[in-house]
Amino acid sequence: MIAHRIVSTVPFSDQKPGTSGLRKKVTVFQQPHYLENFIQAIFDSLEGSARQTLVVGGDGRFFNRHAVQVILRMAAANGFERCLVGQCGLLSTPAASCVIRKYHAFGGLVLSASHNPGGPQEDFGIKYNIGNGGPAPENVTDAIYTRTGVIDSYRILSAPDVDIDSLGKRILGDMTVEVIDSVLDYVTLMQNLFDFDRIRDLFRSGFRMRFDAMNAVTGPYAREILEERLGAPVGTVMNAIPLEDFGGHHPDPNLVHACDLVQTLHGPDAPDFGAASDGDGDRNMILGRMSFVTPSDSLAVLAANAHLTPGYADGLAGVARSMPTSSAVDRVAREKRIDVHETPTGWKFFGNLLDSGAVTLCGEESFGTGSNHVREKDGVWAVLMWLNILAARRQSVSEILRSHWRCYGRNYYSRHDYEGIDSAAADAMMTHLRATVPGLADRMLGSFTVACGDDFSYTDPVDGSVSSRQGVRVIFTDGSRIIFRLSGTGTEGATLRVYVEKYEHDYMRHDQNTQESLAELVQLANKLAEIRERTGRTQPSVVT
Ligand code: VG1
Numbered sequence: 001m002i003a004h005r006i007v008s009t010v011p012f013s014d015q016k017p018g019t020s021g022l023r024k025k026v027t028v029f030q031q032p033h034y035l036e037n038f039i040q041a042i043f044d045s046l047e048g049s050a051r052q053t054l055v056v057g058g059d060g061r062f063f064n065r066h067a068v069q070v071i072l073r074m075a076a077a078n079g080f081e082r083c084l085v086g087q088c089g090l091l092s093t094p095a096a097s098c099v100i101r102k103y104h105a106f107g108g109l110v111l112s113a114s115h116n117p118g119g120p121q122e123d124f125g126i127k128y129n130i131g132n133g134g135p136a137p138e139n140v141t142d143a144i145y146t147r148t149g150v151i152d153s154y155r156i157l158s159a160p161d162v163d164i165d166s167l168g169k170r171i172l173g174d175m176t177v178e179v180i181d182s183v184l185d186y187v188t189l190m191q192n193l194f195d196f197d198r199i200r201d202l203f204r205s206g207f208r209m210r211f212d213a214m215n216a217v218t219g220p221y222a223r224e225i226l227e228e229r230l231g232a233p234v235g236t237v238m239n240a241i242p243l244e245d246f247g248g249h250h251p252d253p254n255l256v257h258a259c260d261l262v263q264t265l266h267g268p269d270a271p272d273f274g275a276a277s278d279g280d281g282d283r284n285m286i287l288g289r290m291s292f293v294t295p296s297d298s299l300a301v302l303a304a305n306a307h308l309t310p311g312y313a314d315g316l317a318g319v320a321r322s323m324p325t326s327s328a329v330d331r332v333a334r335e336k337r338i339d340v341h342e343t344p345t346g347w348k349f350f351g352n353l354l355d356s357g358a359v360t361l362c363g364e365e366s367f368g369t370g371s372n373h374v375r376e377k378d379g380v381w382a383v384l385m386w387l388n389i390l391a392a393r394r395q396s397v398s399e400i401l402r403s404h405w406r407c408y409g410r411n412y413y414s415r416h417d418y419e420g421i422d423s424a425a426a427d428a429m430m431t432h433l434r435a436t437v438p439g440l441a442d443r444m445l446g447s448f449t450v451a452c453g454d455d456f457s458y459t460d461p462v463d464g465s466v467s468s469r470q471g472v473r474v475i476f477t478d479g480s481r482i483i484f485r486l487s488g489t490g491t492e493g494a495t496l497r498v499y500v501e502k503y504e505h506d507y508m509r510h511d512q513n514t515q516e517s518l519a520e521l522v523q524l525a526n527k528l529a530e531i532r533e534r535t536g537r538t539q540p541s542v543v544t
Pocket residue numbers: 019020113114115278282283322345346347364365366368486487488489490497
């Protein structure tokens with residue numbers, strides 16, 4: 001039975017999907033009809049979805065189970081023929097992408113607020129992924145947003161909750177609900193890309209690692225792959241059980257939030273390799289004994305060594321990085337004579353490049369790395385890629401990193417985040433930067449000379465769509481850069497991100513601490529944006 005309920009409140013004008021879907025406090029999603037309004041707006045914006053398959057799953061955070069049930073009832077009432085749901089409502093973001101592609105689904109709904117904390121007072125989120133398995137492009141998210149403002153009813157089946165905890169098929173109205181193993185399809189894909197025998201030999205030789213699943217969705221994936229299939233000892237995966245509140249932690253794999261893991265890698269008896277992933281499993285952090293690999297360097301190292309893994313043995317068609325990601329990978333691309341594409345922040349911009357075959361690997365400075373195997377960034381994939389390379393080269397993480405810098409030079413790189421600043425002040429700062437930065441061309445700033453300054457705009461080479469105002473850049477004549485942009489994923493106030501990069505050709509002669517080598521550029525950034533005057537902050541909240 002389909003109930004057509006009229007939305008009783010004003011349409012929700014704040015339902016604007018950001019860099020990765022709609023992300024709000026759980027309490028916002030709990031407002032009457034809020035969730036349903038957004039889901040219906042998504043369904044209304046899709047063309048040709050009747051009698052199609054939808055994939056549903058999330059990172060297991062608070063509200064995940066409730067949202068899955070609402071989505072199932074609404075999908076049934078909106079004419080879908082089949083819903084594939086991860087067991088217990090769980091699917092990591094890359095696994096959802098894998099399942100959408102493998103079963104030729106029309107699209108999927110992924111429930112997550114990524115690395116943001118979870119729990120009744122914390123964050124929830126919904127992203128819609130299209131049939132290629134990737135995040136909806138801007139024309140789709142814009143259509144969804146427009147629809148949220150005019151919608152006046154939604155379709156939902158009145159039916160009891162569906163059992164999503166045991167595998168198998170159920171019937172819901174005219175729709176079949178198929179509860180699938182959350183990890184199996186993903187594991188099969190990984191086995192096709194990497195040399196599991198070789199990695200197993202590495203573990204057998206005494207190589208030790210720790211994977212921190214941060215009580216988020218990757219626990220079951222990492223356990224199955226690392227401990228079951230690759231023979232790593234039980235206990236290799238830490239915080240392996242997904243919890244609704246992630247154990248009260250920020251499931252954000254960086255030096256601040258994964259500090260236990262970082263300490264383990266710096267302690268006595270440290271293992272050889274450490275890695276962590278985020279809430280929904282699309283991010284990764286890579287650590288060696290006493291060393292940290294910046295995501296930008298990781299992308300460059302993976303590009304330089306991809307041929308050592310079976311899935312990429314034939315070489316790379318091209319690479320792509322988001323604009324604020326350091327240009328370390330550009331140097332690898334130049335040497336390999338392949339194209340490098342520079343895109344705005346957000347994985348959705350890689351979709352067309354991957355679909356068209358223009359690029360094989362891509363990455364972002366924000367701990368995101370991936371390839372054409374799915375259409376999302378993929379944390380566990382990045383860890384396996386590193387493991388395969390380590391197994392092939394039989395060198396330590398820091399040896400691999402140093403030899404990379406010797407060969408290509410080093411891009412010192414850091415991101416400074418100012419979280420929870422006043423939104424109006426943040427907007428005014430960006431307006432000020434947009435007005436002043438273009439005029440800096442050819443000026444000397446300290447020991448640097450400005451080559452040019454602009455607000456980054458991107459034209460998609462495949463569909464010609466233009467995305468403007470993607471970040472203010474100051475580019476110096478030696479290739480150093482300062483970039484300013486506001487986050488699209490925060491849920492409180494505004495977050496300013498300042499990205500600073502400096503290239504050192506002769507790394508051996510100038511081996512320095514990252515923050516020291518960037519100190520002058522950081523000072524320049526503070527001055528150009530008038531950060532202290534405009535935000536009252538003297539220090540960033542997070543430095544990576
Ligand atoms: C951040 C990162 C961006 C990433 C996005 C989603 O966006 O900077 O690189 O694609 O999060 O990541 P922003 O707008 O806050 O800077 V995730 O792990 O939420 O899918």
